[in-house]
Amino acid sequence: MKDVESLWDLFQKRNVSRRNFLKTCVTITGILGLSPSLISDVVSAAEKQPLVPVIWLHGHECTGCDEAFIRSQSPFASDVLLNMISMEYMDVLAAAAGEPLEHHLQEVMKKYNGKYLLAVEGAVPLNDDGIHCMVGGKTFVHNLKEVAKGAAAIIEVGSCAAWGGIQAAKPNPTKSVSVSDVVSGKTIIKVPGCPPIPEVITGVIMHYTLYGQIPPLDSKGRPKQFFGNRIHDTCYRRPFFDSGMFVEKFDDAASKAGWCLYKVGCRGPETYNSCGNLRWWNGLSYPIQSGAPCIGCSANNFWDNDPFYNRMPNIPVPNTIVNADQVGIVAAGALTAGVIIHGALSTIQHKKHHKETHDTEKDNE
Template structure:
């Protein structure tokens, strides 16, 4: 297969633009600038990696997010950086020819292809709640995973189970790691995940041929190392005890903290506050809606979305300038009265 650089040259990309691209990719993967030469070297020497992308119980929001990646463009990733060999949503082919191609790629690149899984397998009724290519997705997943060198679990469906696994879970839907236990799995939760987080994970895995550093739950630390609360521009209002009490109150118009109306930012790990969505345009909190914690396990069952978490202590509201001024004035008046009383006592003592 071609290297990344060979593919870029074939598409008429200059060396200068190639280096700019490598620099951008390095930043998107959360790597230090000192890693730029290593990224460039990898892109010059590494062949494009075959990717098989399959879909179980899901709403396709992960694919919808992925194709909206701006840095890098999803088209650049698919056409120049990976070899997307199978995707029953994005592939032009369909039916038996597409399934035969999947099996051909699995055989030809056994142990060297990446399996991307969007959605999850239902175990109920022998997997009959989700049928792909004429057989249960459960079988489709096991077969596709057998020769993969690594698996990417896209979104909260594949990572945690999401709404399909919410109580009472009638289809017995489970996350991917409950079925595939003998392969390294990178969880990229979110409903959906941020587009640039998805492309960043793919690029790290492809360029360095290794799993990125993961946290205790299997998520890439470079994207899930901080709480949304830690990067939120409304954090200053939280610290000051200035909260929105209702979505239509004056405090909401001022852009105060949304924690009291149910924001899960203090317990949710993701990059929404820094990378944001739609090429850095916005994210739910910026748009005026609290975080619902969609990147966290069992978020659908973790209580009402519009009820604050009681485990996070709420700071007392900071006094505004008028209140501070009034308090200072009252203290000054009180001091004057006390001073006057003390003076009278002293003076009466002298008269005696």
């Protein structure tokens, strides 16, 4: 097992040009949500800081987070795995399997004790002593606790790891819980989503690699640069919401015209994520852009929303709480009031101008 090298060391070893290295650093700066003025700092860190070893465990899940991760476009998943992070253990993508892979895991844990990041995908089933999820003849809850002991920090990848996900949905027969419900005394970063955006996963790992510390977190333990805004705040349909222009049903004219999806169950006003900024498939699209309301997949207990497309009772509007129907009324009222005020001001201005003209003509006489 070789020592972990820096990003620049890897590029040199593989005869990748300095130009491509700098382009990669620019990409990383963008993923991290940093100012372009910090590109030089990112370059310096990428030249010196060793890539942090990563152990990725799988619990009670569908592997959807993996499927999203390997389809990362900016950067490509192959570049992430081979050049940008030191992935030491991940049973889905590992070349080895079975006993050799598990032996390697033990070696990594011993050599990099206190230095590796632990990424966990999936919930933790506790019912019946945890037998509902077994890896290598051991329960997942046992493996999780063992690997977590030497981790510098833990990343909960996806809503299952962060909140319990579909496994924890009612009636939750396996008594599945989030990773943070089982592990304590460790710094935990939540990256929820079903699945999470690939670039967000990479961004969190690269932030720790470059700066040696976790990114700033919000009150729920999510990285602020990716979960600092609601879907509602970055939605390109927001002007229709503010104007009270809503889709009433999926096949109506408003739907075809791209109006706001709030009335047909969009949970964008209460969901925090970067879908509207980063989007998916190299920024190609995201659910709202394809005409589907946000179902709040990065929120806790979203699987228990029945139905998914259930209209929220209230929506937050600056300085008040109103519903969608009232927004339309207020918008229409404001428009009418604006027209009336504009007309009144125009009349006053016209009379003032007429009086000034008349007084000027009188003085000239």
